[in-house]
Amino acid sequence: MNDQNPIATEDLEDLFENAPCGYVTLDAAGRISRVNATLCTWTGYSHGHFAGKRLHLFLNMAGRIYYETHIAPLLRMQGFFDEFALDLVTESGDRLAVIANASEKRTPDGALVSTRVAMIRATDRRRYERELVDAREVATTSLKSERENSELREQFIAVLGHDLRNPLASISAGARILQRSGFLQEEKELRVLDMLNSTVTRMSGLIDNVLDFARGRLGGGITLSRDANRPLEPVLEQVVDELRTVSSDRSIETNFAITEPVNCDRARIGQLVSNLIGNAMTHGAAYHPVQVGAKTEGGVFKLWVANAGEPIPAIAMERLFEPFFRGDVRSSRQGLGLGLHIASQIAQAHGGKIAVTSTSEETRFVFTMPTLP
Amino acid sequence: MNVIGRNNVHVRGSGSRAMVFAHGFGCDQNMWRFVAPEFEGNFKVVLFDHVGAGGSDLSAYDPRKYSTLSGYADDVIEIGRELDLQDAVFVGHSVSAMIGVLASLKEPGLFGRLVLVGPSARYIDDGDYVGGFTEKQIAELLEFLEDNHMGWSAAMAPSIMGNADRPELGAELTNSFCRTDPEIAKAFARVTFTSDNRADLPNVSVPTLILQCKEDIIASTEVGEFVHRQISGSRMVVLDATGHCPNLSAPREVVSAMQAFV
Known part of the structure; x- marks a missing residue:
């Protein structure tokens, strides 16, 4: 084979320095031993500014807490981490959203040599993800309030239906007494009595339906x-x-x-x-x-x-x-x-x-x- | 579910005295994997996950109960009662240092010694008291937690719950040591970083060891010294380790400091 290995023809130094992602190498004590030019450009800091510092110093405070409580322990326990969302703070004080992966390099007997971190810019992705989270929050809140409203409404219906029954029973009893007493003789009066009975029957049917509906909604079925x-x-x-x-x-x-x-x-x-x-x-x-x-x-x-x-x-x-x-x-x-x-x-x-x-x-x-x- | 299942309690080792290890905000009992085994020869070593973390029973997570550190302390006491512990050594990392302080005050006799690793009685600055954080920074943290789901998704949740010990899930369980339901993570962050237990410290009467790291942004040396001053008779050892998790980054140093104390 005369073809040269394409990797060998790639300028590896340049690949590291000007890769389309940021690289950070930490020494065994967790201090920055090397960063690439891409990260320097993104953050506005020089190579020398990074040297010897701890990575979390370049994060916002929330990221620092998260790094110390989640990322660092995880890295130590599983030897790598994937897909962490971090905010770098640039020299001008702006936030730079990145997704970071890292892996540890260890000697055969397990001693930590270094940790390599790769960072990919993720400004748009993070904005989109945050919008999704916000949208979910809005949806959850409105669903909750809608549920509460509807429960209240159904309870109201149940109470209303129940409370309407008693006065209706009185009207019905009154109509029965009038009918039995023979007090009403005129045809016109008797028609009023019929109408009264008819209304009572219709209304009692409506109330039964209302109560059944409310019971169904409130879980009674x-x-x-x-x-x-x-x-x-x-x-x-x-x-x-x-x-x-x-x-x-x-x-x-x-x-x-x-x-x-x-x-x-x-x-x-x-x-x-x-x-x-x-x-x-x-x-x-x-x-x-x-x-x-x-x-x-x-x-x-x-x-x-x-x-x-x-x-x-x-x-x-x-x-x-x-x-x-x-x-x-x-x-x-x-x-x-x-x-x-x-x-x-x-x-x-x-x-x-x-x-x-x-x-x-x-x-x-x-x-x-x-x-x- | 009983307390043992709820808190994913594991008891190892032999010894008449017990040593209870409590993890802090962030991960689970795996945090003690380089420290706890060293004590199994002489102690009954008790490891557990706080409800909401690791292999605990997530269905037992009650937002109201766990809105205070006192709720977490009640769980520690329940574990102690279930295992019939007396005069045990409590080793608490980070926020669990204060959880242990509360448990020892609520249930005298349960713990005979306290080891507080990176303790802080209050994280937010308050007048002359330096906690290390402003309220705004903590609010930012809560929002930030939304951005890191730690591989958590509703679809994965059922296989995660209570299955931390199943290696066949290993391939899928990236980040599993620190995997938490984002809502619970947020609530735990809130209760942790808004806690204020300064008034409880002077009431501690059991021998106490404080292990302090250098360059710990979560619990600075100043914060550790405050705890040391407020617990009379306490001992403070400043470790060479840096960061907030010496139990992982410098286990040998932690173990030897503890051995000298217990």
């Missing part, structure tokens, strides 16, 4: 007490009857064929169907009856509620079951937007789900669950 032995159909009939009474201007048609036992929480399924019917009455066309059906077939319990009217816009479909989501309806008919959310939670708690189809002919919610989950 929907609790079930399942019972496969008692019939479900009478519960559904009762819910429909109540809704018929309170909304006498609306018609509800039912078609129930529950032939297998359904292992469910009957009161919860009652709440689910009540919420679905409530939704159909709010959004459906008034002139058309709401269809409610339930059947069991091959181990699956299926319950559906359908109404006529404008279809649900595609954009609303995606958010239908989110809490506090309310479609475009007259403000007088607006609820809290919890009915469908709670219905879907009840469905999930039963290992089931609610599917929706909506066309210009019909909007249909179908709840399915295994009869014996």
